[in-house]
Structures are given as C-alpha cells and as structure tokens.
Amino acid sequence: MGTMSIVAKPIELDAxxxxxxxxxxxxxxARDIAAQEGITELTPQHWAVINFMxxxxxxxxxxxxxxxxxxxxxxxxxxxxxxxxxxxxKRAAKIAGLPKPKGCI
Amino acid sequence: xxxMLILGGGTAGxxxxxxxxxxxxxxxxxxxxxxxxxxxxxxxxxLFVPFGIYRMREIVKPRRQYLPGRIKFILSGIERIDxxxxxxxxxxxxxxxxxxxxxxxxADIHPEQIDGMLDEEWxxxxxxxxxxxxxxxxxxxxxxxxxxxxVLSIAEMPIKCPVAPLEFLxxxxxxxxxxxxxxxxDLHLVTPLSGAFTKPTSSKVLGExxxxxxxxxxxxxxxxxxxxxxxxxxxxxxxxxxxDVLVSIPPNMGDPCIARSEMGNELNFVPTNKExxxxxxxxxxxxxxxxxxxxxxxxxxxxHFQSEILFQNILEHIEGRPASAHFDGHANCFIESGFGxxxxxxxxxxxxxxxxxxxxxxxxxxxxLEESPINHYGKMMFRWVYWNxxxxxxxxxIEAEMSMAGKRAR
Numbered sequence: 001m002g003t004m005s006i007v008a009k010p011i012e013l014d015a016x017x018x019x020x021x022x023x024x025x026x027x028x029x030a031r032d033i034a035a036q037e038g039i040t041e042l043t044p045q046h047w048a049v050i051n052f053m054x055x056x057x058x059x060x061x062x063x064x065x066x067x068x069x070x071x072x073x074x075x076x077x078x079x080x081x082x083x084x085x086x087x088x089x090k091r092a093a094k095i096a097g098l099p100k101p102k103g104c105i
Numbered sequence: 106x107x108x109m110l111i112l113g114g115g116t117a118g119x120x121x122x123x124x125x126x127x128x129x130x131x132x133x134x135x136x137x138x139x140x141x142x143x144x145x146x147x148x149x150x151x152l153f154v155p156f157g158i159y160r161m162r163e164i165v166k167p168r169r170q171y172l173p174g175r176i177k178f179i180l181s182g183i184e185r186i187d188x189x190x191x192x193x194x195x196x197x198x199x200x201x202x203x204x205x206x207x208x209x210x211x212a213d214i215h216p217e218q219i220d221g222m223l224d225e226e227w228x229x230x231x232x233x234x235x236x237x238x239x240x241x242x243x244x245x246x247x248x249x250x251x252x253x254x255x256v257l258s259i260a261e262m263p264i265k266c267p268v269a270p271l272e273f274l275x276x277x278x279x280x281x282x283x284x285x286x287x288x289x290x291d292l293h294l295v296t297p298l299s300g301a302f303t304k305p306t307s308s309k310v311l312g313e314x315x316x317x318x319x320x321x322x323x324x325x326x327x328x329x330x331x332x333x334x335x336x337x338x339x340x341x342x343x344x345x346x347x348x349d350v351l352v353s354i355p356p357n358m359g360d361p362c363i364a365r366s367e368m369g370n371e372l373n374f375v376p377t378n379k380e381x382x383x384x385x386x387x388x389x390x391x392x393x394x395x396x397x398x399x400x401x402x403x404x405x406x407x408x409h410f411q412s413e414i415l416f417q418n419i420l421e422h423i424e425g426r427p428a429s430a431h432f433d434g435h436a437n438c439f440i441e442s443g444f445g446x447x448x449x450x451x452x453x454x455x456x457x458x459x460x461x462x463x464x465x466x467x468x469x470x471x472x473x474l475e476e477s478p479i480n481h482y483g484k485m486m487f488r489w490v491y492w493n494x495x496x497x498x499x500x501x502x503i504e505a506e507m508s509m510a511g512k513r514a515r
Contacts, residue, residue: 065261065371065372066261066327067261067371067372068370068371071371072371077329077341078329078341080341081327081341081342085342086325086342087325087327102400
C-alpha cells in the first residue's frame with residue numbers, strides 16, 4: 001500500500017466568497033486573500049483591524065460594523081477606507097476569514 | 106404588587122401592554138407604560154405623505170386611546186435604566202421600580218451623525234420622510250418642484266423598514282408620471298448595499314423593478330459627508346454623487362436613554378437574544394421591536410411577530426420557568442410599487458424572501474415578490490388592521506412563525 005501527500009488542500013468558500021470554515025484561516029492565507037482583493041501589503045495597521053475583527057467575532061459571532069471599528073479599533077473611518085478600499089467592514093471580514101457581516105436584513 | 110414596566114408606547118409597547126393587560130391578574134400586577142409624547146403615529150403612513158396620498162392628521166392618534174383602562178400611562182422622557190437595581194429614572198427625576206422590564210423605545214433617524222447634513226439647507230434641498238415634520242416638509246416641497254435630479258440616499262444600515270426607500274422611489278416615479286413631468290425628473294438610489302436589497306433573490310427582482318422604472322442605482326456607496334453648497338454626496342472613498350434634491354435616510358439609532366444607561370451597542374441598540382428576546386446579560390429585562398440589535402428587519406410586522414413570542418416567554422418567566430418560545434426572525438412586508446400595485450415579501454432569519462403565493466384565509470392569496478393590485482389593497486387595508494386589531498393585541502390570521510406554504514424555493 002502506498003501513501004499520498006496532499007499538496008494543496010482546496011479551500012471551501014461560502015456563497016459570498018468568504019471562507020466557509022473559519023479554521024482554514026491563517027496569516028498566509030490572509031495575505032493571499034488580501035492580494036486577490038488588490039491589497040498587496042498588509043501593514044501593522046491592517047493587522048490591527050483584522051485582529052480586532054477576529055476578536056469581536058470570536059466573542060459575539062458577528063463581525064463589527066464600520067461604526068464600531070472606528071469607535072473601538074483605534075483606526076478612524078477615513079483611514080479604514082484607505083486600508084480597505086470599497087467597504088472596509090466587508091473586505092476586512094473577508095481577509096480575516098470571517099463571514100460577510102450580517103448587518104441587517 | 107409586582108410592577109411590569111414598559112418603556113415606549115409605540116407599536117411594540119402598545120401591543121405588549123394590551124396582551125399583558127388581558128393576561129396578568131390585576132391583584133398581582135400593575136402595568137405601566139412610559140412614553141415622551143402623546144401622539145402615536147402610524148409610521149408606515151409616513152411614506153405616503155410626501156405624495157399627498159395620506160395627510161399627517163390621518164395617520165396620528167392619541168397613544169392613550171390604544172392602552173386599556175388598567176394601564177398606567179406616564180408622559181415622560183426616560184433618563185436612565187438601572188438594571189442592577191431594577192429601577193428606571195424618568196426625566197423628572199422620579200424613579201420607577203420594576204419586577205419585569207420591557208424595553209420598546211424604538212429607533213429614530215439621526216441626521217447629525219453625517220457631516221454636513223444638518224445645516225440651513227435641511228428642509229430646503231435636503232429632506233427626510235421618517236419624521237412627521239420631514240414628511241410634511243417634503244410634501245410641501247414636491248408640490249411645486251419643477252424637476253431635476255432627486256437622489257434618495259441611505260446613509261448606513263440598519264434602517265427602519267428597509268423597503269421604504271424603494272417604495273419611495275416607486276411612488277415618486279408614479280407621482281411624477283401622473284403629474285406629466287416624469288421626463289423632467291431623474292430618480293437615483295444611492296445605497297451602501299451591493300444592490301437594491303439585502304438578500305439575493307429579492308435584490309434581483311427589486312433591482313429589475315428599479316431599472317424598468319428608469320431609476321438609477323449607485324450601490325456600495327458609504328456616505329461620508331454631504332456638501333450642501335456643491336449639492337453632492339461624498340463617500341468615504343471620495344466618490345461623489347450630485348443632487349438637486351436629496352431625500353436622506355440618515356443613520357437610525359436607538360433611544361439616547363439606552364446610551365445613558367450604557368446598555369447599547371455603537372448605535373444604541375440593546376444586545377438581545379435573537380430567539381428569546383431577553384436582553385443579554387441582564388435579569389428581568391426583555392427587548393421588543395426596533396430597540397434591539399436583532400438581525401431581523403426593523404418593522405411593525407416584526408414587532409408584532411416578536412410580541413407573540415415575548416408574551417409567552419414573559420408569562421413563563423414570571424412563573425419562574427425557562428423561556429420556551431423562540432423567535433425565527435419572521436418579517437412580512439408589503440412593498441408599494443406605484444400605479445395601484447404592490448409586492449409582498451415574507452421571510453425570516455434563515456429563509457430569504459422567495460417568490461410564490463402567500464395564503465391568507467378569506468382575503469388572499471397574495472403574490473410574493475410579484476407585482477399585483479391585491480398586494481396594494483393589502484397595504485392600504487393594513488392601516489385599519491393596525492389601529493383596530495394589531496395594536497390591541499388581537500389574533501391576526503398570520504402566524505408568528507414563518508411558513509413555507511406557497512413559497513417557491515429555488
């Protein structure tokens with residue numbers, strides 16, 4: 001009987017294109033997702049936001065809104081949009097390996 | 106005597122007061138409702154005021170008229186809730202002790218949250234229709250408007266009645282068509298959402314409606330500020346949309362007393378268990394309607410469905426039993442589409458609005474996600490249902506729990 005080593009495990013995504021399993025996430029994968037989103041480098045400020053989002057999600061089961069990011073992550077709204085152009089809440093959640101914020105229906 | 110205290114005498118608070126008045130023994134329980142104003146507005150009616158379909162006086166009644174005789178009504182603002190001491194301090198300084206508290210303080214618009222929104226142009230070229238004054242002013246303005254670019258802007262979610270902005274545009278399309286000036290009016294929707302609505306199937310259907318009616322959509326627009334001089338909206342990423350007339354849906358926030366009580370999130374909504382409606386981490390406190398942070402729509406139908414769940418849970422709670430009723434996020438919304446027609450959507454936390462038929466004994470079926478005159482009649486008839494059945498806590502022929510009957514899943 002032989003063995004087989006899996007080279008690259010395909011990563012499952014949800015309907016919104018976010019990670020389907022939060023456990024698949026790691027920092028390298030975050031860099032890959034960021035690159036796909038057109039963010040070539042993740043600076044310490046990016047990481048501060050990403051880590052804050054993961055912390056909130058861990059505790060509350062939903063990613064924080066932009067309003068809350070501004071209030072509690074220490075990064076102001078204007079900067080958030082520079083770090084994560086076109087919708088920081090959605091984008092940062094995607095890079096952080098979290099589902100799209102529920103926001104509301 | 107035990108004290109049941111209800112903060113807010115709007116849709117949610119009034120329904121609950123009526124249900125509890127009929128169920129709690131008068132010898133055991135005193136029920137008190139606190140609200141800062143005497144007037145109860147039929148809020149779904151605000152949408153029709155700018156177009157002269159309803160006048161404001163047709164959609165307002167005295168709050169007290171809808172509260173049963175045994176309810177004590179206190180006309181007062183609320184300073185602070187002290188959940189640790191089970192007490193509420195009123196604006197007058199008077200303190201009310203409670204054994205069970207229902208927070209039904211609702212949500213309001215906050216134009217001051219957007220840079221440049223509240224200035225001398227507010228009420229002249231920038232309007233809202235979520236307040237009696239705003240809707241009235243807009244009605245006056247539209248009567249003599251000669252045309253131009255009308256932009257409806259949603260600042261951020263969540264908002265009360267998430268379909269109202271679409272309905273406003275559909276009704277505007279009909280209004281200007283009927284006045285023979287549709288060709289002089291540009292209608293735009295500027296929204297932070299990625300499409301017309303939040304969920305894929307309905308977003309597509311409603312997006313097609315907007316397109317067919319010649320209404321332009323600018324999606325993914327996160328409003329940063331308003332430049333009244335240049336008459337333009339500026340997003341946080343510096344993209345811009347110009348307007349001649351702005352109809353704004355400013356950020357919706359919970360009551361300031363929630364912030365003073367330090368029991369709200371960043372929008373002053375109270376973190377609440379989405380199934381039992383019990384306030385997170387607080388004993389003997391429940392939250393009903395728009396005041397909570399639930400991921401359900403902020404709408405009267407939702408407050409109504411929640412009230413049936415909460416009624417059961419409160420009765421169990423005061424008997425010392427665990428809450429057994431679970432809210433499923435059910436919402437049921439008529440969407441006016443203009444020219445005497447409307448759509449209906451019915452959905453919950455898990456099931457997005459789907460096409461099909463909505464059975465209703467004696468009246469229906471209504472059409473789901475499809476335009477038809479019967480849906481319009483349903484919407485117009487609802488004002489009577491609201492005052493005469495819904496607020497009084499009567500049984501309606503529609504279940505709190507969403508049903509799949511008639512719905513066509515993909």
